[in-house]
Amino acid sequence: MATMESLIGLVNRIQMACTVLGDHGGEGMSLWEALPTVAVVGGQSSGKSSVLESVVGRDFLPRGSGIVTRRPLVLQLHKIERGTEYAEFLHAPRKKFTDFAAVRKEIEDETERVTGRSKAISNRPIHLSIYSPNVVNLTLIDLPGLTKVAVEGQPESIVEDIENMVRSYVEKPNCIILAISPANQDIATSDAIKLAREVDPTGERTFGVVTKLDLMDKGTNCLDVLEGRSYRLQHPWVGIVNRSQADINKNVDMMAARRKEQEYFESSPDYGHLAPKMGSVYLAKLLSRHLESVIRQKIPSIVALINKNIDDINAELDRIGRPIGTDGGVND
Numbered sequence: 001m002a003t004m005e006s007l008i009g010l011v012n013r014i015q016m017a018c019t020v021l022g023d024h025g026g027e028g029m030s031l032w033e034a035l036p037t038v039a040v041v042g043g044q045s046s047g048k049s050s051v052l053e054s055v056v057g058r059d060f061l062p063r064g065s066g067i068v069t070r071r072p073l074v075l076q077l078h079k080i081e082r083g084t085e086y087a088e089f090l091h092a093p094r095k096k097f098t099d100f101a102a103v104r105k106e107i108e109d110e111t112e113r114v115t116g117r118s119k120a121i122s123n124r125p126i127h128l129s130i131y132s133p134n135v136v137n138l139t140l141i142d143l144p145g146l147t148k149v150a151v152e153g154q155p156e157s158i159v160e161d162i163e164n165m166v167r168s169y170v171e172k173p174n175c176i177i178l179a180i181s182p183a184n185q186d187i188a189t190s191d192a193i194k195l196a197r198e199v200d201p202t203g204e205r206t207f208g209v210v211t212k213l214d215l216m217d218k219g220t221n222c223l224d225v226l227e228g229r230s231y232r233l234q235h236p237w238v239g240i241v242n243r244s245q246a247d248i249n250k251n252v253d254m255m256a257a258r259r260k261e262q263e264y265f266e267s268s269p270d271y272g273h274l275a276p277k278m279g280s281v282y283l284a285k286l287l288s289r290h291l292e293s294v295i296r297q298k299i300p301s302i303v304a305l306i307n308k309n310i311d312d313i314n315a316e317l318d319r320i321g322r323p324i325g326t327d328g329g330v331n332d
Contacts, residue, residue: 007295008137008288011035012076012129014302015139016090019074019127034305036294037141038287039169042180043191044145047211050242051180052142054261054280057134057254058085060100061142062108070111072125072169073142077135077284085134090127103128121158123165134255136288140178143169146191163195171199174298176291182212183222183239187231203233207290209283211240213271214264221270226278238286239271239278 018032042048049061049068056077062068087097091110097103107126114122121144144162170177177200181190187210196206208231210222224230226237241261243252258281265275276282295302 007292008139009078011295011302012078012139014306015074015076016127019090019125031302031305031309033172034174034298034302036174036176036291036298037169037172038139038176038178038291039141039143039166040178040180041143041166041170041192041195042145044147046145046180046182046190046192047240047242048142048145048180051209051211051240051280051283052140053254054240054242054258055135055138055140055284056130057132057258058100058130059248059251059254060087060103060107060130062104062111063248069142069144070115070119070121072123072144072165073107074125074127075140075142076127076129077138077140078129078131079135079137080131080133082133083131085130085132087128087130090129119158121161121165123168136284138284138288138291140287141169146195166195167199170195173205174294175205176287176294177206178209178287179206180209180211182215183210183225184212184215184217187225193231203235206233207235207283207287208233208237209240210237211242213239214241214244223270226271226274235286235290236277238283239265239274240280240283241265 015032015035015037018030018035040048040052049063052075053059053061056075061073084098087100087103088095089097089106089110092106097106107128110126111122114124125141143166146162146166147159149159169175177192177196179190179192179196181187181192187193187208193208196203196208200206208225210225213222216222222239226239228237241264243254243257247257258279261279262275262281265271265278268275271278
């Protein structure tokens with residue numbers, strides 16, 4: 001366990017350093033792009049936010065109609081053995097948030113600080129770390145929901161802008177794609193699967209998640225998808241049952257919602273045989289294990305790129321003259 005923690009934690013720290021230095025991908029072969037990441041992709045109203053909140057076990061994401069996520073949110077989850085859950089933002093490093101309603105407000109405020117009150121989007125990520133006994137060590141990047149139409153107050157180009165931003169993450173060979181599709185729509189035409197199929201035709205980087213299983217028409221089920229017959233990926237599909245709108249309105253505790261989700265699968269005549277491999281808790285563990293194994297494979301290339309960056313910085317310092325008292329050495 002310690003190894004996984006240190007590997008994912010190490011990549012978290014490198015990611016934070018990249019952001020501070022203004023590197024968040026898109027600039028050729030940057031260090032950020034060499035780091036394995038899990039990008040969360042889905043159409044608007046696909047249940048993307050609910051999946052993330054369920055994985056964390058907390059309500060903390062902005063909600064509303066239209067495009068709510070307008071900047072990438074790099075969500076770094078750190079498992080602690082005991083103590084109070086808290087959150088920290090990279091842009092406010094000395095402030096610990098224990099009230100998750102305040103976390104939601106801070107995401108909204110920080111989004112507006114960069115995009116203004118317009119409905120525009122920005123590729124500058126927000127970094128949020130959550131420390132909790134109820135999470136696994138995992139980093140996820142929440143991206144704006146794919147959409148077909150601009151709403152009032154948004155530039156006409158927003159549909160294309162969002163697709164381009166999401167694509168810039170998921171087309172990278174080191175990106176694991178978490179493709180979220182609602183069960184009450186045709187999976188083959190879901191925004192997330194269409195995009196994943198384009199950038200990852202073999203399905204080796206894609207994890208498929210089906211939400212809203214409990215909202216399907218009576219007498220129908222999603223077994224063809226969940227058992228890999230209707231659309232095959234290299235990884236198993238995971239079904240999720242999110243809280244209902246009534247539960248959200250009543251502020252039903254997320255931990256209770258996780259238990260209710262597990263009960264749904266265990267007691268389901270359709271999905272009972274799949275129950276141990278369904279639900280948000282299983283999904284988080286599956287992704288954490290996979291991310292760790294991908295990081296292991298990539299360690300040599302990450303180290304090589306870090307060394308190249310150090311060499312480039314040293315060469316630049318030699319060219320412009322070093323500050324007094326530096327010798328160019330890097331401490332091990």
